[in-house]
Amino acid sequence: MNTNDQQHPASHPASPESGDAPEKRSNGSGWFILLFFIIGFIGSVLSGWLLFPNMLYSEKEQPIDFNHELHMGVVYEGCQSCHYFRSDGSFSGIPDLYSCSGCHQFVQGTDPEEEKFVNEYVLPNKEVPWLVYSKQPDCVFFSHAAHVKGAGMDCKTCHGDIGHSTHSRPYQENRLTGYSRDIWGYNIARLGEAKHGMRMKMNDCADCHEKETGHKGYCFQCHQ
Amino acid sequence: MKIDRRSFISLGVGVIVGSTLTPVPWKLTDDISIWTQNWPWTPVPKDGPDSYKTSVCTLCPGGCGIRVRKIVDRAVKIDGLPEHPVSQGKLCPLGHSGLQFLYGPSRVKAPMKRVGKRGEGKWQKITWEEAISAVTGKLKELRDEQKPHTVAWVAGDDRGTLPQLIYRFLTAYGSPNFIRPPTVQDAYELAAYLMQGQQGTVGFDIENADHVLSFGTGLFQGWSSPARMLSIYGKMHDNKKFVQIEPRLSDTAAKAHQWVPITPGTEGALALGIAHVMIRESLYNEAFVSKWAFGFEDWTDDSGKRHMGFKNLVLKDYAPEIVAEITSVPKPMIEKLARQFARAKKPIAVSGRGQGHLPGSLDECMAVHALNALAGNINQPGGVSVVAEPDYAKWPEVNIDKTASKGLQNARVDGAGSDQYPNARFLLHRLPEVINSTKGDSPVQALLVSDANPLYTLPDTQATKAALDKIPFLVSFSSFMDETASYSDYILPDHVFLESYSDVPTPPGTVQPVIGLSKPVVRPQYDTRPVGNLVIQMAKAMGSFVEKAFAWKDYQAYLKDALKDHWDQLEKKGFAFIKGPQDIPFTDQFNTTTGKFEFYPSARNNANGKDKDILPNFTKVAIEGESGQLPLILVPYDSIRLAGGEIGNPPFMTKTIDETVLLDQTVFVEINPKTARKMGFFEGDRVRLSTPRGQAEVKLHLYEGVEPGVVAMPRGFGHTAYSKYLTDKGVNFNKLIGPIEDPMSGLNAAWGIRANITKA
Numbered sequence: 001m002n003t004n005d006q007q008h009p010a011s012h013p014a015s016p017e018s019g020d021a022p023e024k025r026s027n028g029s030g031w032f033i034l035l036f037f038i039i040g041f042i043g044s045v046l047s048g049w050l051l052f053p054n055m056l057y058s059e060k061e062q063p064i065d066f067n068h069e070l071h072m073g074v075v076y077e078g079c080q081s082c083h084y085f086r087s088d089g090s091f092s093g094i095p096d097l098y099s100c101s102g103c104h105q106f107v108q109g110t111d112p113e114e115e116k117f118v119n120e121y122v123l124p125n126k127e128v129p130w131l132v133y134s135k136q137p138d139c140v141f142f143s144h145a146a147h148v149k150g151a152g153m154d155c156k157t158c159h160g161d162i163g164h165s166t167h168s169r170p171y172q173e174n175r176l177t178g179y180s181r182d183i184w185g186y187n188i189a190r191l192g193e194a195k196h197g198m199r200m201k202m203n204d205c206a207d208c209h210e211k212e213t214g215h216k217g218y219c220f221q222c223h224q
Numbered sequence: 225m226k227i228d229r230r231s232f233i234s235l236g237v238g239v240i241v242g243s244t245l246t247p248v249p250w251k252l253t254d255d256i257s258i259w260t261q262n263w264p265w266t267p268v269p270k271d272g273p274d275s276y277k278t279s280v281c282t283l284c285p286g287g288c289g290i291r292v293r294k295i296v297d298r299a300v301k302i303d304g305l306p307e308h309p310v311s312q313g314k315l316c317p318l319g320h321s322g323l324q325f326l327y328g329p330s331r332v333k334a335p336m337k338r339v340g341k342r343g344e345g346k347w348q349k350i351t352w353e354e355a356i357s358a359v360t361g362k363l364k365e366l367r368d369e370q371k372p373h374t375v376a377w378v379a380g381d382d383r384g385t386l387p388q389l390i391y392r393f394l395t396a397y398g399s400p401n402f403i404r405p406p407t408v409q410d411a412y413e414l415a416a417y418l419m420q421g422q423q424g425t426v427g428f429d430i431e432n433a434d435h436v437l438s439f440g441t442g443l444f445q446g447w448s449s450p451a452r453m454l455s456i457y458g459k460m461h462d463n464k465k466f467v468q469i470e471p472r473l474s475d476t477a478a479k480a481h482q483w484v485p486i487t488p489g490t491e492g493a494l495a496l497g498i499a500h501v502m503i504r505e506s507l508y509n510e511a512f513v514s515k516w517a518f519g520f521e522d523w524t525d526d527s528g529k530r531h532m533g534f535k536n537l538v539l540k541d542y543a544p545e546i547v548a549e550i551t552s553v554p555k556p557m558i559e560k561l562a563r564q565f566a567r568a569k570k571p572i573a574v575s576g577r578g579q580g581h582l583p584g585s586l587d588e589c590m591a592v593h594a595l596n597a598l599a600g601n602i603n604q605p606g607g608v609s610v611v612a613e614p615d616y617a618k619w620p621e622v623n624i625d626k627t628a629s630k631g632l633q634n635a636r637v638d639g640a641g642s643d644q645y646p647n648a649r650f651l652l653h654r655l656p657e658v659i660n661s662t663k664g665d666s667p668v669q670a671l672l673v674s675d676a677n678p679l680y681t682l683p684d685t686q687a688t689k690a691a692l693d694k695i696p697f698l699v700s701f702s703s704f705m706d707e708t709a710s711y712s713d714y715i716l717p718d719h720v721f722l723e724s725y726s727d728v729p730t731p732p733g734t735v736q737p738v739i740g741l742s743k744p745v746v747r748p749q750y751d752t753r754p755v756g757n758l759v760i761q762m763a764k765a766m767g768s769f770v771e772k773a774f775a776w777k778d779y780q781a782y783l784k785d786a787l788k789d790h791w792d793q794l795e796k797k798g799f800a801f802i803k804g805p806q807d808i809p810f811t812d813q814f815n816t817t818t819g820k821f822e823f824y825p826s827a828r829n830n831a832n833g834k835d836k837d838i839l840p841n842f843t844k845v846a847i848e849g850e851s852g853q854l855p856l857i858l859v860p861y862d863s864i865r866l867a868g869g870e871i872g873n874p875p876f877m878t879k880t881i882d883e884t885v886l887l888d889q890t891v892f893v894e895i896n897p898k899t900a901r902k903m904g905f906f907e908g909d910r911v912r913l914s915t916p917r918g919q920a921e922v923k924l925h926l927y928e929g930v931e932p933g934v935v936a937m938p939r940g941f942g943h944t945a946y947s948k949y950l951t952d953k954g955v956n957f958n959k960l961i962g963p964i965e966d967p968m969s970g971l972n973a974a975w976g977i978r979a980n981i982t983k984a
Binding site: 032033034035036037038039040041042043044045047048049052053056096137138139174176177178179184188189 | 226227228230231232234235236237238239240241242243245246247248251252255256258259261262268273
């Protein structure tokens with residue numbers, strides 16, 4: 001470094017004219033360079049905020065358009081009629097075909113979705129490949145019992161008011177990870193209220209835990 | 225004004241700078257990291273509904289209850305069974321690694337016949353019919369030649385229904401050679417038989433004791449039922465004190481309240497020194513000794529001959545200053561140990577080194593047992609009890625033919641029960657020497673091995689190999705390609721424990737009598753058959769009297785028959801309680817000739833009739849090698865992170881081993897820094913370790929926790945078979961040591977061997 005610094009002042013006065021020419025050239029194309037920089041910058045910012053979120057997710061429909069509102073009207077115990085705790089404390093989550101076929105052994109109404117459900121899944125005894133909006137990676141251990149029974153939380157705090165939905169909304173799948181857009185949240189900047197219940201990244205768990213219990217929790221509580 | 229290269233570079237820079245103000249790089253970084261977790265080519269077991277099955281682990285005799293989680297038909301996790309009375313929901317690392325035995329690469333997947341030379345590893349797959357007829361063909365041939373007594377069967381255990389079935393087969397066939405590998409229970413059982421006249425395993429009620437004096441026993445290193453001991457350690461509060469007497473600062477010594485270093489091999493002398501102080505200071509339980517013990521005081525027999533009692537022997541020969549000289553434990557420490565032990569409310573003394581792979585000296589075991597008697601804790605809560613063998617395995621007498629009768633009249637090949645070793649039941653360690661020293665044909669013409677791996681576990685691997693070379697017909701029933709299986713002529717692979725039924729009798733070392741039932745948790749993965757079924761199928765193929773001894777369709781039917789009273793409960797819960805010592809009145813506990821606890825065991829073999837040879841005494845067990853050329857003493861040590869017995873260490877456990885124990889493929893031996901400095905060695909030096917029996921290349925680990933002049937080596941390395949995850953890692957300790965016979969019992973009492981280290 002030192003040797004370079006010493007050479008510069010020595011070489012400069014030796015050719016004072018030759019130094020002007022490149023200066024002019026750079027002045028001329030300087031505007032272009034700035035213009036291209038601005039084009040690149042603005043294009044990048046715009047596409048990053050507007051195009052990227054839409055490109056990142058593909059949209060899928062649920063295999064059956066499920067009407068929660070309709071079912072809530074005919075069951076006795078609210079959410080727990082289908083999403084219940086087993087005797088060992090584990091949570092049934094998405095009901096399996098067996099639970100549904102108790103009522104839907106045959107087509108009962110006129111809804112084409114019900115007919116599709118009975119014909120394509122109940123009769124061939126095939127589980128419905130539901131797309132789970134709140135699905136987490138295998139390395140995450142989550143206990144519904146601790147939250148619902150222990151802390152007395154409502155289903156809708158995390159899952160939104162899904163119990164009164166009349167249609168299954170499209171499942172937006174992250175093309176890279178395969179998980180639902182709900183996990184990160186619909187707003188790519190993770191700003192404002194989440195659209196459907198709660199965002200479910202690790203920091204979201206930690207934030208809520210810190211707020212409610214005063215501590216973010218230990219690694220092994222969830223990563224068992 | 226021109227659009228040139230620099231404009232485009234500028235555009236690129238603009239894009240990059242701009243993107244940092246968007247979520248793109250941050251969101252993509254997060255997504256890519258998650259994407260890498262879910263690569264489709266990463267093997268992930270299929271997902272599906274989960275279920276749990278209860279069973280009992282049989283990887284060691286500990287008999288811990290297990291709960292196996294399954295996803296559809298694949299077992300994915302083994303945990304402890306919380307309601308199990310022995311293990312109480314705990315499980316040792318070996319039990320947790322159990323699935324690696326089920327799905328691991330070292331399994332023998334079908335019956336095999338050797339086609340190359342022995343041990344060459346060239347095998348041909350055969351059908352089960354071919355395999356069974358090959359074995360029964362050879363057995364028939366030997367019977368036709370009137371040599372059924374040249375058949376020997378080495379079975380992993382002698383308790384439970386499967387060993388009974390094998391024993392029955394050998395009896396009907398005409399061989400007295402049912403042999404079980406040695407364990408510390410040999411010494412415990414013999415001591416209990418001689419001093420209390422009771423047959424059975426010895427249980428130590430450590431749960432209810434408040435002062436545990438351990439003579440080198442690896443209480444927290446896999447002794448007895450490892451999960452039970454971990455559970456005791458977990459629940460330990462200030463109300464229980466552990467004192468560990470051992471030449472090495474082992475894991476147990478480190479966890480104990482007090483570690484007393486001692487010259488290796490002198491533990492028996494210390495026990496007698498402690499007895500001396502207890503007697504001299506009248507700290508022993510006089511009520512028990514005066515009412516329930518025989519041979520404590522001097523006595524006169526029917527012929528009027530005076531005999532020395534335990535009291536006078538100990539007072540005369542084992543004063544603390546004499547014992548301090550032998551053991552290098554200072555005199556005040558001996559007195560302190562004695563007073564602590566005697567003044568505790570419920571003291572208990574335990575003997576047997578490490579996990580209990582070897583019986584050790586009978587005298588040492590009896591000396592420690594005498595301490596328990598002095599404390600008056602025999603058959604008491606918090607004390608020592610003899611747990612009688614369960615009586616569920618009772619079957620009709622076997623009718624035998626003339627050939628079998630003649631065969632059974634022959635002496636056992638291992639010498640157990642002979643005039644020389646009248647009290648020993650099994651002496652497997654003698655077998656190689658017996659075979660190697662016989663000129664001409666080997667006394668064993670056919671050897672069958674199940675649940676055992678003598679080529680790895682027997683001392684002096686070279687001699688064992690030479691002995692196997694002399695046996696013309698070698699069959700292994702191992703589920704795994706272990707050392708013995710890979711050296712045999714035929715392999716008839718057994719199911720592993722998660723695939724088959726078997727009963728698990730009360731774990732040795734525990735007091736509460738309980739039977740466990742190991743059940744199939746998954747379908748058999750390969751073309752294997754349970755040994756029990758094979759015994760019955762072989763008997764059927766043998767025909768005549770042998771066939772008639774087996775009225776059962778298969779092993780499961782036989783097991784159900786044996787356990788009929790308990791079967792339903794065993795199926796449902798996995799274990800069942802049976803009658804135990806607490807159900808027997810105290811007055812009926814001693815079945816000796818005097819009906820008392822015998823400090824002077826009158827049933828002991830007394831060829832030369834000297835009182836000192838009959839009483840628990842200290843006779844230093846010899847050590848092999850000259851101290852001049854071999855200045856060091858090599859001792860083995862056990863770790864709960866290493867399977868040191870017949871079963872190979874699973875990769876899960878190998879992963880937990882410190883890099884001062886095994887690094888890459890080389891094992892470390894521990895040496896005291898003082899000794900190392902004197903010999904000019906440093907940490908990590910690669911050296912040649914030599915003993916009279918063999919040599920090996922090892923590395924040195926300097927450790928203050930081992931006595932000067934002693935080098936310590938872990939048991940469980942140096943496998944030459946199994947899979948690439950185990951082969952050639954470290955050195956097998958058994959390669960470097962030979963058996964040392966306890967002169968009184970014939971049991972293998974070797975505790976170490978002289979050794980030297982030189983620059984490699």
